[in-house]
Amino acid sequence: MSDYELIKESPLGGAEHEFDGVTVAEVIDQSLVMVALPRDRAVDIESAMGESCGLSIPAMGQSTKSSDASVTLWRLQKNQVLAYFSYDGDDAEVNLAERFDAPAYYTDQSDTWGMIRVSGERSRDVLERICPIDLDPSVFTLGSVSRTVMEHIGTIIFRDGDDSYVLLTMRSFSRSMLHAIEVSVKNVL
Amino acid sequence: MIINHPLLGPRDSEEFVYLGSTDLIDRPTNWEKSAAAEDFHQYQYIRENIAGDIQELWYHEQGDQSWLVVTRSTLTHEISNVELAQDFSRVKGRGK
Numbered sequence: 531m532s533d534y535e536l537i538k539e540s541p542l543g544g545a546e547h548e549f550d551g552v553t554v555a556e557v558i559d560q561s562l563v564m565v566a567l568p569r570d571r572a573v574d575i576e577s578a579m580g581e582s583c584g585l586s587i588p589a590m591g592q593s594t595k596s597s598d599a600s601v602t603l604w605r606l607q608k609n610q611v612l613a614y615f616s617y618d619g620d621d622a623e624v625n626l627a628e629r630f631d632a633p634a635y636y637t638d639q640s641d642t643w644g645m646i647r648v649s650g651e652r653s654r655d656v657l658e659r660i661c662p663i664d665l666d667p668s669v670f671t672l673g674s675v676s677r678t679v680m681e682h683i684g685t686i687i688f689r690d691g692d693d694s695y696v697l698l699t700m701r702s703f704s705r706s707m708l709h710a711i712e713v714s715v716k717n718v719l
Numbered sequence: 720m721i722i723n724h725p726l727l728g729p730r731d732s733e734e735f736v737y738l739g740s741t742d743l744i745d746r747p748t749n750w751e752k753s754a755a756a757e758d759f760h761q762y763q764y765i766r767e768n769i770a771g772d773i774q775e776l777w778y779h780e781q782g783d784q785s786w787l788v789v790t791r792s793t794l795t796h797e798i799s800n801v802e803l804a805q806d807f808s809r810v811k812g813r814g815k
Contacts, residue, residue, distance in 0.1 A: 590726045590727060591726075591727060606783055607783040607784060607785070608726065608783065608785065662730075662731050662733070662734075676727070677781065677782050677783065678734060678781060678782065679731075679733055679781040684781045
């Protein structure tokens with residue numbers, strides 16, 4: 531038994547800030563697992579996922595939800611999808627592999643990303659200052675997902691509600707991203 | 720400059736990294752032959768300096784990590800075609 535005990539901590543320590551018309555809050559109850567789709571097995575994987583969770587592989591830049599709505603699949607690349615799902619345990623990879631029961635390759639990415647939700651009626655006003663993607667509701671529709679650069683930081687943006695967006699950056703960039711969002715809030719509001 | 724990604728639509732060139740001419744796809748395979756030194760010299764260093772359309776490799780580093788073949792005019796910077804390097808190479812009998 532070691533002398534030390536490690537305490538689990540999210541990248542931003544559960545930060546949450548309320549502004550007039552915008553809420554910026556860390557997302558701490560979701561896990562992230564990469565699911566690689568070998569070219570010759572993509573069809574088998576999709577049918578196995580469909581059987582176990584009611585999931586299909588989304589089109590590029592889009593997402594699909596499992597029948598119980600707990601798992602969302604993001605398609606950011608041609609040959610892989612990211613599974614974003616409700617789970618806060620330490621073994622997300624095993625958990626998802628069991629739920630899917632599909633012959634794909636799984637890699638746990640949960641703790642390597644910091645996730646920040648920007649929501650509220652003025653969320654788009656705040657994001658349009660830093661996001662080069664067209665966020666018009668008719669273009670970046672509900673469930674759209676994209677990887678891009680914001681304030682020189684590689685960022686995944688996912689629209690999870692009418693006025694709600696989840697931004698993901700590599701864990702070590704979380705504070706810089708939070709700062710970028712807060713500066714944008716001050717500039718806009 | 721905007722690059723119209725074949726899978727993701729128009730993206731700012733800030734998201735991409737430039738590599739160079741698509742000549743880099745045609746790596747010589749005759750490394751054991753006597754002509755290899757000259758062929759590799761050509762492959763590595765010798766480029767046409769074209770005034771007009773050229774095909775070049777761009778990497779979507781801050782995006783989906785795909786390699787693209789972009790056809791761009793060196794006179795106007797107009798981009799006339801963008802395709803996946805994977806498809807481009809397969810047509811040439813390269814890659815899997």
